[in-house]
Amino acid sequence: MSSDANRIDKRKRRDHRVDALRGLALLMMLTDHVYSDWLNRLTMRNFGFADAADIFVLLAGYASYLAYGRLIMRPPPAGGWRVAIHRIVTRCVRLYLFQLILLFFYIALTRLWRLRWDVPIDFLEPELSHGFDWFLDVVTLQALPDMVNILPIYILFLLSFPLMFWLLRRSPYLLLAGSFILWALVNLDPAINLPNVIDSDGWYFDPFAWQFIFAIGVLLAFMVHRLGGNLTISGRLRALCVAVLIIGVIECFPYQLYHLPDLRLFHLRALADKSSLGPLRIMDVLAIFILVQSSSWCTRFASSSPGQILAVMGRHSLEVFCLGTVLDLIIRLGMATFGTHWPLQLVSNLVGFLCVYGLAVWLDHHKYEAALMEGKSRAEISGGDGASARQDG
Template identity: 50%
Template sequence: MPTRAAAAPAAKPGRDHRVDALRGAALLMMFADHIPQNILNRLTIRNLGFADAAEIFVLLAGFASMLAYGGAFRREGWSVGLRRLGRRVVRLYVFQMLMMITTLLMILFWRQHHTVPVDFLEPELAHGFDSLWRVFSMQALPGNLNILPLYMVLLLAFPLIYTALRLSAPLALAVSAALWALINLDPAINLPNWLDPDGWYFDPFAWQFLFTLGAWSASATRSTGGDMPRRAWAVAACWLYLAFSAVQSFPWEQWGLPKLSPLPIDPPLKTPLSPLRLIDVLSIFYLVQSSALMRRFAAVPAGQVLAVFGRHSLEVFSLGTVLDLVGRLAMTTYGTGLLMQIAVNVVGIGTLYLVATALDRRKQRKKQQKAATA
């Protein structure tokens, strides 16, 4: 966990850190959510609303992509922007493959000494590397390793999304929304996944709408520094919806309480990004990006603790995924008592923070060196 010796780097004056802080919060929630036995995941938005951290991650990916690659297209031309985007896709692929190989090796090693339930790895992959070529060719997406492939596909589509938004934002959003609506009407439209007959867990044809909305919001708020117009009626509507979402989704039984969910509905589907989930994450995003208070919070030390995770999302997510597996294996083998809960969370989150701050300092040193030689 954060210590005096490893304090979060100070925020830069004038910069909007809300996106970084929100993305950092999403990454920490992912860490908790991917360990089913972790009591912390009872307090993440997965159990306090229809959406979860994945929706936040994808929405902010669209926002950040418009700032990074859309900005490069505008300022430095398409060739520079495409090269940067291509390097990012390659980097995502390398991290995806490293996580997959690490997962396989860790589980195979652990099975030599302990019993490992088959649900830790799909049965088709549990007995060796015969089918690993399917993973390398993106034909097989194991559970908990399926969001980076979505991100890769969306980044590859970003030049088209960027062009469409530049030509006509209303038309681009309408087409994107129509494709999302089509998938909700016919969820069978999906990319194939050898490990799942239903296809990709995150259907790219549906989730592109959330990514596009993020890209559009970055473009629409560029002149206001990321601030969305704050309207009292919109704020009230968002809070009312999130309150309904929280009461409807709360795990009443896990807390030994009578179920108080007002409507007898099933949890909204994640694969096609059902409307209830979409409205949930958009409400959260609007409340954050229209709030001056949240802007100030993201710039103070407490907010920077979250923002430092968000500034290095790929590394934090990838390492967090590996630490999640360690935590799951440890809790399955040795129990889920209080000491184990503390050890898994303190060591896991503390390690992520130390790595994120080290990456932050290295990045700052490179900037300083570049400025000194300029």
């Protein structure tokens, strides 16, 4: 085989690392949202400054570039600004409908559960626990309770993507500088936020701060795409990334849960605030992404059977996230009513994983069958360069 053919074949072989990393983030979110789940002790929030939400938003920006940025660069009628903006708006409408379904399910199930078991449950804020005054606040995204507050920021980021891409086309530094200044303003004054009627501090994920990690994802996709799908980093940068992660483990490990002496050296948690996206969170998630995207071992793992279990969930992240949120609420209600005994936790975790994985497999099969009906070849369906260009988080 000629060198040109080798390069073509390499481009057609799909890189599943981003999909697998996003699938892993979804699984961690599934357990992180159930505060009594013992698996919480094993997720990345106990071993670093960032958590699964940071990865989720970073990769949303990454995939948005692949899905819409490259679409804008295609000539009409198959691409261009009009086609890309139409798809972005369509996606945002879908996200909004999913958000409303989650919110209504959240409110209805919690109320019905209280009536059936008559147990004190503090999952639902007082503003949503009775009457119908909350309806307008819910449909206008001014009432965002715990667990169902991340899709709205993604809607805002997608709507702002055309502006981000316009800045990127003029200069990547222009996008980076503009996004950084907005993030810095929020960290100087946390009052810069959108209103949330159930939290006087505003949206838990402050969109004016979290847009920075989304924009970084867009910039990373731009860089990786220009480099042919791989990051090539120096030994010094790799060592720096490893050092950042090691410091994160030392500073964030829950020593008290294991009755161990506290080994923290600097007590840096104040620089990792989640709502305003503290700087150490950005460093942590960037170190993870750089190491994964420059690792040949991660490439092999993502193509292996365990890696594909994660990747198939990452390819259908919206549906998997929404089902996971529903399951989280049911599990939290169940544990609040029947206790947190380990058999219940074991069954809940196993059933939760099987449900989200089963949904992802079914969606993948459905997508594959639909593509075959459109006349696409097996190579076209399974090919790609980097993360799925059709999946935007």
